[in-house]
Amino acid sequence: MGFIYFLLGTILGSFLNAVFYRLPRQMSAKWERSICPNCGHVLKWYDLIPVVSFVWLRGKCRYCHSRISFIYPAVELVMGGLLWLVWYVFVQRKQIIQPVPANLSEIIFLLGVVFLLWALVFIFLYDFKYYLILDKIVIPTILVAFVWQLSQDFSLDNLAKVTLGAVVGGGFFAAQFIISKGRWIGGGDIRLGALLGAMLGWPLVVLALVLAYFLGSAVAIGLLVSGKKKWGSQIPFGTFLAVAAIITLFFGYDIWQWYWSLSF
Numbered sequence: 235m236g237f238i239y240f241l242l243g244t245i246l247g248s249f250l251n252a253v254f255y256r257l258p259r260q261m262s263a264k265w266e267r268s269i270c271p272n273c274g275h276v277l278k279w280y281d282l283i284p285v286v287s288f289v290w291l292r293g294k295c296r297y298c299h300s301r302i303s304f305i306y307p308a309v310e311l312v313m314g315g316l317l318w319l320v321w322y323v324f325v326q327r328k329q330i331i332q333p334v335p336a337n338l339s340e341i342i343f344l345l346g347v348v349f350l351l352w353a354l355v356f357i358f359l360y361d362f363k364y365y366l367i368l369d370k371i372v373i374p375t376i377l378v379a380f381v382w383q384l385s386q387d388f389s390l391d392n393l394a395k396v397t398l399g400a401v402v403g404g405g406f407f408a409a410q411f412i413i414s415k416g417r418w419i420g421g422g423d424i425r426l427g428a429l430l431g432a433m434l435g436w437p438l439v440v441l442a443l444v445l446a447y448f449l450g451s452a453v454a455i456g457l458l459v460s461g462k463k464k465w466g467s468q469i470p471f472g473t474f475l476a477v478a479a480i481i482t483l484f485f486g487y488d489i490w491q492w493y494w495s496l497s498f
């Protein structure tokens with residue numbers, strides 16, 4: 235069953251690649267035939283099988299033999315891996331849903347998690363490549379996160395938890411934005427912070443922020459030491475926030491409990 239989740243994930247990854255390629259080029263994201271960016275040849279269905287086609291064609295276009303970026307199959311594999319994790323964590327370990335979600339609440343839970351993961355991987359890639367957090371993706375995702383949270387627990391308690399999370403997540407970056415007069419971070423970070431809060435709720439949003447700073451510093455130190463970046467160069471922080479959010483979505487509660495069980 236985990237393998238079926240994985241396969242579905244690779245298909246979602248393939249869809250992510252298509253949207254990712256078309257969005258900044260002002261192409262419509264509708265169901266148009268995919269073409270090779272180099273030679274313009276219309277690709278056949280057997281050129282578009284996630285991962286398999288890339289390996290089969292040894293990373294080259296079938297028609298013009300130009301190199302295809304390994305990012306495409308990597309995204310497909312990552313989405314496959316994340317959907318496998320959905321199965322492992324939420325079906326196997328926590329038993330929040332059944333392997334094939336049976337009732338409406340389980341179906342919404344699964345669809346919500348999958349949508350949020352897809353959006354986070356998209357935000358990760360987009361900020362990494364263009365240093366930009368797209369409102370077009372973040373704002374609808376904030377709405378989905380709210381509805382998803384409340385569909386699981388429709389109570390005043392949960393509404394407070396999610397709202398507080400969004401305010402803390404967004405407010406954390408809004409404060410930095412005001413203090414630095416917009417030099418440290420952009421408005422996109424504020425909205426992404428609010429998304430993390432809505433999705434994870436209070437107090438897990440704090441964990442995600444801490445994780446993002448850990449990851450960000452570790453990578454920044456690595457880049458400085460290896461001489462790939464200099465002091466003061468830009469770091470796409472949304473990339474780290476997205477990774478931290480994914481980790482927290484799967485393991486946040488466990489990490490939180492583990493941390494507080496430590497005695498110092």
Ligand SMILES: [Zn+2]
Binds near residue numbers: 273274297298
């Ligand atoms: Zn080609």
